[in-house]
Each structure stands twice: as C-alpha cells, then as structure tokens.
Amino acid sequence: MTAASAHGIRLQAVDLGAALRSGRAEAIFDAVERGRATFAGSGRVRPPEDPEMAALVGGARRLAERARQLEGDPGSAPEQVQLRRAARRLQSQARERSWHADGQAEVPRPTSARELRRALEGAGSDRVVLDLMMIKDRVCAVRVDAHGSRLLDLAPLAPTLEQVRRVRADLQALSNPLLPQPLRATASQSLVRSLTRLDDALLRGADVTGPVYIAARDRLVSVPWSLLPSRRGLSTVVNSWVTSGHAGWAAESALAVAGPSLRHAGAEAAEVARVWGSDALLDGDATCAAVADAVEQASVVHLAAHGTHEPDNPVFSSLLLADGPLFAHELDGRDLSRSVMVLSACDVGSASIRHGGEPLGLTSVLLRMGARAVIAAVAPLRDDVAVRVMPALHQGLRDGLRPGEALARAVADEPEPVPLVCFGPLVL
Numbered sequence: 001m002t003a004a005s006a007h008g009i010r011l012q013a014v015d016l017g018a019a020l021r022s023g024r025a026e027a028i029f030d031a032v033e034r035g036r037a038t039f040a041g042s043g044r045v046r047p048p049e050d051p052e053m054a055a056l057v058g059g060a061r062r063l064a065e066r067a068r069q070l071e072g073d074p075g076s077a078p079e080q081v082q083l084r085r086a087a088r089r090l091q092s093q094a095r096e097r098s099w100h101a102d103g104q105a106e107v108p109r110p111t112s113a114r115e116l117r118r119a120l121e122g123a124g125s126d127r128v129v130l131d132l133m134m135i136k137d138r139v140c141a142v143r144v145d146a147h148g149s150r151l152l153d154l155a156p157l158a159p160t161l162e163q164v165r166r167v168r169a170d171l172q173a174l175s176n177p178l179l180p181q182p183l184r185a186t187a188s189q190s191l192v193r194s195l196t197r198l199d200d201a202l203l204r205g206a207d208v209t210g211p212v213y214i215a216a217r218d219r220l221v222s223v224p225w226s227l228l229p230s231r232r233g234l235s236t237v238v239n240s241w242v243t244s245g246h247a248g249w250a251a252e253s254a255l256a257v258a259g260p261s262l263r264h265a266g267a268e269a270a271e272v273a274r275v276w277g278s279d280a281l282l283d284g285d286a287t288c289a290a291v292a293d294a295v296e297q298a299s300v301v302h303l304a305a306h307g308t309h310e311p312d313n314p315v316f317s318s319l320l321l322a323d324g325p326l327f328a329h330e331l332d333g334r335d336l337s338r339s340v341m342v343l344s345a346c347d348v349g350s351a352s353i354r355h356g357g358e359p360l361g362l363t364s365v366l367l368r369m370g371a372r373a374v375i376a377a378v379a380p381l382r383d384d385v386a387v388r389v390m391p392a393l394h395q396g397l398r399d400g401l402r403p404g405e406a407l408a409r410a411v412a413d414e415p416e417p418v419p420l421v422c423f424g425p426l427v428l
Contacts, residue, residue, distance in 0.1 A: 134218060
C-alpha cells in the first residue's frame with residue numbers, strides 16, 4: 001500500500017489524463033476503475049490468534065470505556081483526557097502490529113465498461129450504473145446501462161460540495177429531538193432545498209429514474225443518497241468503486257444486538273428479532289466477544305448501538321456494546337460473505353479519505369470482509385426514528401427483497417429524514 005500511495009496516484013493521473021484526451025466514455029470509466037481498484041484494499045483471511053494484539057485492543061477498550069463512564073463529571077476532565085490519549089496509543093500500536101500480520105488476500109480486479117454493459121444486458125437489467133468523479137472544478141460521471149455508456153458533465157464542484165456540507169449540517173440539527181419547532185422548520189426547509197439541488201445536479205442531470213448503482217469517492221460517497229427526492233421508493237446502492245457481488249442470496253437467520261445507553265435500542269432489537277423469529281443479544285449479553293463471534297454465523301446482523309467514527313484512525317471506528325467499544329479492527333479478517341450488516345447507529349457510514357480517495361471506516365472494513373451489503377447511517381440517526389424504520393426494513397429482507405429495495409420501501413413513507421444508505425457490490 002505504501003508503494004501504491006507513492007506511485008499509484010501519479011500513474012492514475014497519467015492513465016486518466018490519456019483517457020480524457022480520447023473523449024471516450026468507456027476509456028474514462030476503465031481508467032477511473034483501474035485507479036480505484038489500486039486503492040480499494042482487500043479482505044484477508046483471518047491471521048492466527050495473536051495474544052499481544054488481543055491485549056492491545058482489550059486495553060484500548062477498557063481505557064475508552066473508563067473515559068466514557070467519567071463523562072458528566074467535570075472534576076474528572078483531566079483524567080478523561082489522559083485515558084483517551086492512552087487508548088489512542090494502544091490503538092496505534094495495534095494498527096502497526098497488524099501491518100505485519102500474515103494472511104492471504106485477493107487482488108482487487110477492476111471492472112471494465114464493456115464487461116459491465118454486457119452483464120447488464122445479459123441480465124435484462126434496467127439498472128443504471130453512475131460512476132461519479134471530480135475532475136478539476138467539475139463533477140462528471142460515466143453513465144452505463146444495458147444500451148451503452150456516455151460521459152456527462154454534471155455540475156460545478158464547489159457548489160456541489162457546499163450542498164453536501166449543508167445537508168450534513170441540517171441533518172445534524174434535525175437529529176436533536178429538543179430542537180425548538182421554529183428552528184426545526186427552518187432546518188427542514190434548508191434540508192429539502194439542498195437535497196433537491198443535489199438531486200437535480202447529480203441524478204436528474206444523468207437521467208436516472210429507476211434503480212441505480214452509484215460509485216463515488218471523497219465526500220460524494222457519504223451523501224445520503226436515499227434521501228434525494230427522486231430516490232423515494234427506488235433502490236439505491238452505493239460503493240467507492242464498481243465491484244460485482246453474487247446473486248442468489250437468501251436470508252436464513254438473523255442476529256439482533258442492542259448496545260447500552262440508547263432509549264429504544266432494546267425495543268428495536270427485540271422487534272427485529274421478532275420479525276425473524278430469532279433471539280436478541282440484550283443488556284449484559286451483548287459483549288464485544290459475543291458479537292464478534294456471532295456475526296459470521298447469521299445471514300443478517302442488526303446492531304443497534306452508539307456509533308463513533310474515528311477520522312484520524314478509521315479502523316478504530318466503533319460500536320458501543322455492553323463491555324465497551326467494538327472496534328472495526330477487531331472484525332477485520334472475519335468472513336462475512338453470507339451476511340447483510342445493518343448498523344443502526346449514528347455516523348458509522350461516514351468515512352475518512354486517504355491517499356487515492358479510498359474512504360476508510362467501519363463500513364469499508366465490513367465490505368472488505370465480504371459483506372453482501374452494509375446499511376449504515378451517514379449522519380446522526382435518531383433512535384426513535386430507527387425503532388420505526390428498522391422492523392420494516394427487516395420485514396422487507398425477510399420477504400426476499402434485496403437490501404437496497406428493502407431500505408427504499410422501509411423509508412418511503414417516514415416523515416422524518418432517515419440518513420441510511422445501502423453500501424455494497426453490484427448484484428444483477
């Protein structure tokens with residue numbers, strides 16, 4: 001990865017520059033996807049058990065949990081700072097140790113526009129694949145469907161990113177249930193305006209009217225795509241590059257988990273378990289070890305918990321469970337190839353951008369581990385909204401809908417904004 005960072009970015013720029021000079025949509029798509037595959041990372045077979053690694057991660061969890069328990073005590077502020085610094089030191093040591101871990105890994109293979117078009121045509125699919133890119137001061141895209149591909153110049157970059165920032169700020173404000181009604185009305189109106197402008201620029205401008213698969217990098221990958229007005233009731237699946245998944249998945253079993261300190265998490269997990277006719281891990285049973293061991297066994301995993309995205313150390317983004325945070329790092333190397341992951345938690349769909357534009361965070365870790373889809377929030381998610389939406393989402397999955405379709409149906413009539421996005425590979 002160091003070599004890719006040092007040389008890959010420049011090689012990618014040369015490759016893309018040559019494709020842009022050709023003016024051919026397929027050549028541009030192929031160049032973009034070759035570059036993205038270089039930085040996409042890969043899941044690896046779980047390395048042998050490492051007691052030192054386990055000690056580092058366990059120590060970081062205990063320190064982070066101790067700091068959390070001291071929150072609200074003004075006199076303990078210095079101790080909280082020291083505990084969090086110590087936890088970060090252990091996290092850094094664990095991350096550095098993981099660089100030396102053995103394990104086999106598949107080399108990511110880029111998709112070509114010709115292969116993609118033939119696959120769409122062969123499946124008789126009406127899905128549009130929209131490969132978004134930021135070129136100089138413009139947002140451009142290659143639009144691919146069963147009939148062909150074309151290059152689109154969609155919108156100026158700076159105003160588009162400003163609308164993304166405004167959407168994020170409005171969702172942050174609306175996630176506060178104590179926000180006075182006049183301010184709520186103002187934030188709601190602002191949110192609708194910004195979502196409509198993004199919709200007009202990015203999707204209506206690309207003539208997208210049905211199911212869509214969006215590949216994007218940088219700040220565009222964290223847009224709450226399912227909230228755009230034209231997406232109501234329609235499947236929208238997002239990823240940081242175009243990669244194919246396997247059809248034929250069927251939900252057979254579910255694991256529902258509730259973390260602490262969320263008012264409705266227990267009821268939400270219990271209701272999800274009822275939909276599936278399964279048990280839920282609640283209260284003291286929802287430990288990090290129990291959840292980490294169980295996620296490989298279920299075809300659908302639902303986690304209702306406080307989420308934290310760590311922008312400076314994304315592999316230690318976490319979900320808060322009974323005995324402390326479950327870090328993304330602890331799941332790396334587990335086999336999730338039969339699982340759809342539903343993260344009912346704030347911000348865990350967010351990502352930090354590293355060299356090459358690859359987004360890093362809990363969602364990207366789960367996808368590298370082979371998850372068939374990850375449904376996660378890209379902004380704060382109110383638990384009173386989640387407790388209404390999640391059972392409907394799982395009912396759709398149990399009825400045989402694909403994850404993007406189930407999410408679209410579940411949120412179609414919800415009056416409050418639901419910043420959930422379905423991330424995953426393209427399945428035809």
